[in-house]
Amino acid sequence: MPGSRAPRKPSLSPTKITTFLACPDKFYWTYLSDQGRYYLRSKSYYSFGTTLHGVLQRFHDARDQGVQTVDQAVAALEDSWIEAGYNTPGEMAEAMGEGKVILENYIQKFETTERDATTIMIERQLRRDMGEFTLIGRLDRVDEHADGTIEVIDYKSGRQSVEPSDIEFDIAMNCYMLLLQQGYPERPIRATIIALRSGESASVDLEPARMEQFKEDLSELGRIILNQEWEGRVPEYKDLCSNCDFFPLCQRAGLVVPSQSPAEFDFGG
Ligand code: SF4
Known part of the structure; x- marks a missing residue:
């Protein structure tokens, strides 16, 4: 139809994805339901x-x-x-x-x-088309090194220590590298976490083959998230429930607490 716009593509961020992986119902209450915000x-x-x-x-x-x-x-x-x-x-x-x-x-x-880098982005939101969805990430800081390397730096305010494996298997850090790869396809890309409580840091360099695999996995995960059937879904109990803001909503939706689970719930809202 002339003048009509294509429907807006859904977006996923590292926070949304990690929330879904922790608990799909938490994702629902946080991002899809109007009720969730009150809790x-x-x-x-x-x-x-x-x-x-x-x-x-x-x-x-x-x-x-x-x-x-x-x-x-x-x-x-x-x-x-x-x-x-x-x-x-x-x-x-x-x-x-x-x-x-x-x-x-x-x-x-x-x-x-001593530094050989210049900061080129601060708190910058980047986007990448992933086919069925748009990947969106907000990067704390990006530096450009003298040798051309582009480095995304993420601050962790609660951490005392950090290892390279914390970056290799971190969805957010891999998403940030994927986002930067699009803007700087010919440059070496590095991801660094700084544990602010100790000042310790660790870095990992982007490996193209691993990043290609991550991109495929992310696309598949995005499809799973976007094609979830929410209607009539009954939340399942997990350890997270004992300190979750949405516990009352999940109970109303049919969540059953196993009788042997610790009764130390902190419902608050
Ligand atoms: S109460 Fe449990 S099932 Fe419900 S959103 Fe929270 S963690 Fe998920």
Whole structure:
């Protein structure tokens, strides 16, 4: 029909995909149902991570001259602090103290480490057409090295340590490499995780054959997610249920808790 638009292609992000793999019902309540949002509770670790990411984003943004020193980063942390999800003022004060130490260590290490790279993207959303869906990913930071290597860097605010295998088998990191591969097909691509609590980092270089296999697996996984039949689905009990925001919704949808499971549920909402 003249003037009519093709239906918009569904999109999947690493967060959506990992949510589905953890529990399809959680995916449903989070992304497909209007009811789910009323049951979501704030989490302190999300607030903490979001605040730290925001300050690091400003530190690496050459256009932002406001966060260049440890003192400025600490001030930015205080100004942008997200309070949601903390149980007590003491818990929040402890987290803020940890955040300041993390920023201090991060900036000191960054400034005393020799670098051959320039930051070319910060908190950038990239997309790639995967046939039946569009893959969308938001990358914390991308650096371009003197030898042409393009490196995606992901900050993990809750981690003390990281190994290359944590990257090799991480859906998000592989998605980020896949997204970068499209924009930089001739360049070596590297993925790095920085464990902010210790400053440790690990990296993995993209291997074309492995990435091709990942792309196929991702396409298949996307098809499974998009072709799920949600009508009449009965949630199945799993360990995650005991601390899940959606437990009341799943119970109403027929979830049965096995009698021998621990009764330490934390329903909250
Ligand atoms: S309560 Fe259990 S089955 Fe329901 S969404 Fe949460 S983890 Fe999934």
